[in-house]
Amino acid sequence: MSAFATQHAAAGRRVVLITSGGTKVPLESRTVRFLDNFSSGRRGACSAEYFIDSGYAVVFLHRHRSLYPYSRMFSTINVMDALQLTSGDEASGSADEVLVNPQVLPNIAKVLKKYHEVKDGGLLLPIEFSTLSEYLHLLKAAAQALSTIGPKAMFYLAAAVSDFYIPASEMPEHKIQSSNGPLQLSLNMVPKILSPLVKDWAPQAFVISFKLETDAAILLDKARGALKNYRHQAVVANVLDSRRGYVVVVTPKTQDELILTEEDVKNEVEIEEMIVSNLTSAHNRFINQQAS
Amino acid sequence: MSAFATQHAAAGRRVVLITSGGTKVPLESRTVRFLDNFSSGRRGACSAEYFIDSGYAVVFLHRHRSLYPYSRMFSTINVMDALQLTSGDEASGSADEVLVNPQVLPNIAKVLKKYHEVKDGGLLLPIEFSTLSEYLHLLKAAAQALSTIGPKAMFYLAAAVSDFYIPASEMPEHKIQSSNGPLQLSLNMVPKILSPLVKDWAPQAFVISFKLETDAAILLDKARGALKNYRHQAVVANVLDSRRGYVVVVTPKTQDELILTEEDVKNEVEIEEMIVSNLTSAHNRFINQQAS
Numbered sequence: 227m228s229a230f231a232t233q234h235a236a237a238g239r240r241v242v243l244i245t246s247g248g249t250k251v252p253l254e255s256r257t258v259r260f261l262d263n264f265s266s267g268r269r270g271a272c273s274a275e276y277f278i279d280s281g282y283a284v285v286f287l288h289r290h291r292s293l294y295p296y297s298r299m300f301s302t303i304n305v306m307d308a309l310q311l312t313s314g315d316e317a318s319g320s321a322d323e324v325l326v327n328p329q330v331l332p333n334i335a336k337v338l339k340k341y342h343e344v345k346d347g348g349l350l351l352p353i354e355f356s357t358l359s360e361y362l363h364l365l366k367a368a369a370q371a372l373s374t375i376g377p378k379a380m381f382y383l384a385a386a387v388s389d390f391y392i393p394a395s396e397m398p399e400h401k402i403q404s405s406n407g408p409l410q411l412s413l414n415m416v417p418k419i420l421s422p423l424v425k426d427w428a429p430q431a432f433v434i435s436f437k438l439e440t441d442a443a444i445l446l447d448k449a450r451g452a453l454k455n456y457r458h459q460a461v462v463a464n465v466l467d468s469r470r471g472y473v474v475v476v477t478p479k480t481q482d483e484l485i486l487t488e489e490d491v492k493n494e495v496e497i498e499e500m501i502v503s504n505l506t507s508a509h510n511r512f513i514n515q516q517a518s
Numbered sequence: 519m520s521a522f523a524t525q526h527a528a529a530g531r532r533v534v535l536i537t538s539g540g541t542k543v544p545l546e547s548r549t550v551r552f553l554d555n556f557s558s559g560r561r562g563a564c565s566a567e568y569f570i571d572s573g574y575a576v577v578f579l580h581r582h583r584s585l586y587p588y589s590r591m592f593s594t595i596n597v598m599d600a601l602q603l604t605s606g607d608e609a610s611g612s613a614d615e616v617l618v619n620p621q622v623l624p625n626i627a628k629v630l631k632k633y634h635e636v637k638d639g640g641l642l643l644p645i646e647f648s649t650l651s652e653y654l655h656l657l658k659a660a661a662q663a664l665s666t667i668g669p670k671a672m673f674y675l676a677a678a679v680s681d682f683y684i685p686a687s688e689m690p691e692h693k694i695q696s697s698n699g700p701l702q703l704s705l706n707m708v709p710k711i712l713s714p715l716v717k718d719w720a721p722q723a724f725v726i727s728f729k730l731e732t733d734a735a736i737l738l739d740k741a742r743g744a745l746k747n748y749r750h751q752a753v754v755a756n757v758l759d760s761r762r763g764y765v766v767v768v769t770p771k772t773q774d775e776l777i778l779t780e781e782d783v784k785n786e787v788e789i790e791e792m793i794v795s796n797l798t799s800a801h802n803r804f805i806n807q808q809a810s
Binding site: 250253254256257258259260261262263264291294296297300304305306309311321322323324325326328334335338339341342386388389390399400401402404407408409410411412413414415416438439440441466467 | 618
């Protein structure tokens with residue numbers, strides 16, 4: 227990962243680490259049951275594409291099986307329904323071929339071309355996690371690797387990370403038996419990773435956290451509280467029900483509302499394009515300030 | 519669903535209801551956090567294919583985004599890596615086409631053909647759930663619909679269903695705040711659905727439950743206990759670590775060990791083929807006994 231960062235930085239590219247998807251918190255060490263956080267990984271997968279379009283290289287730290295850049299276009303359909311069989315030409319001896327039906331996925335050729343360019347260019351480094359502890363370890367390693375490129379590194383922490391966990395020492399080995407009656411769970415607090423990330427692991431980087439609430443009334447206070455606590459650069463604040471059409475980018479001095487209009491929705495504009503545009507500009511200014 | 523059952527029964531087909539994947543148990547009514555049960559849905563998706571091969575029509579009650587019959591072949595790869603772009607012929611004006619690379623997915627044409635046959639024949643009725651309560655309601659409705667065909671209906675309950683839940687009345691509306699400190703959860707027992715299913719909803723049907731344990735030592739006792747409690751026809755017992763290569767089909771009078779040999783694995787035989795073969799024979803005998 228350190229080579230990925232230095233190589234892209236040498237080529238004049240910035241590098242963003244995107245975290246995406248929810249973390250799994252096991253309730254048993256041989257895990258049958260776990261706690262999870264709601265997240266399809268859509269925000270992260272989608273943002274990765276826009277960061278690449280903006281000239282960034284992307285480390286994509288994502289939950290196993292969550293949405294993935296480019297192939298996310300298959301997420302709402304059954305792949306099989308997008309495929310059609312063409313009979314081969316017997317005379318020439320050509321075999322049956324399976325084609326993607328362009329009526330089902332009109333953009334497939336364009337998106338596939340882009341996917342291959344990104345892959346061939348080594349612009350996307352995918353890393354998978356499932357559990358909270360995998361996430362925490364990988365984020366630490368990634369942060370230390372990216373610290374080598376200083377302010378050119380951005381952290382875009384969109385993953386839905388659990389606030390609670392059961393320590394290994396308090397976890398039963400085997401599947402909890404329902405014959406033992408109702409279940410009482412005591413969960414400990416997960417240490418806030420933002421604190422060592424900003425202070426110790428990548429102190430020169432441009433760091434963005436995400437704040438998701440279900441109650442709009444407390445959202446901005448929570449976002450400002452996080453900025454004050456961790457002293458990072460920005461919080462993307464959003465409410466569960468409206469997250470696809472409305473976010474607020476909060477920094478210590480500014481507060482930008484990004485809103486998707488009906489016109490935008492009609493034109494298939496995604497709010498992630500606006501978020502990424504806002505933050506890459508802010509990252510620009512941040513780098514220039516550090517240099518001056 | 520009732521029309522699906524009677525129509526297939528009239529055509530001489532048996533109908534199996536397969537449940538597949540894990541259930542989601544929300545911790546908040548505007549859900550950010552939830553409890554889940556480990557299950558990719560592989561067992562159910564895979565079994566559905568073998569039941570169809572054995573002449574059954576299948577109601578596939580599965581967790582949203584869990585593995586699906588036929589398209590499960592894409593589950594271990596990124597779809598994009600299986601696709602290739604061919605340039606259209608400019609002279610004839612044909613457009614670019616996107617093909618499935620047969621080197622990545624050698625069986626794709628065969629599987630796709632099968633998928634279309636099954637779809638055109640109306641042999642697979644997919645129904646999705648996410649939460650435990652959706653699962654329980656849909657299973658009840660399905661059981662009552664299938665009861666119309668009596669012993670020709672099979673229930674193959676492979677889903678990983680939570681034993682615990684938080685009642686709506688005890689659930690907070692909004693996202694639980696980590697600033698409130700460590701989390702204490704009290705979970706109630708989920709009523710055992712097998713009991714009304716066997717007694718009231720589909721009393722003539724052939725019912726198979728699944729028992730997954732992490733501790734092999736208690737597995738068979740648990741399976742026999744379930745048979746004794748619910749008086750259904752069979753339990754497929756398996757241990758988490760060995761579930762893909764070893765199961766025991768337990769009935770009140772028999773106990774069949776099904777084991778995948780190294781030779782089987784080499785020949786890509788799946789244990790679900792053996793499970794389905796064992797159970798369809800048992801279902802045969804069950805129907806004949808009812809008739810005599």
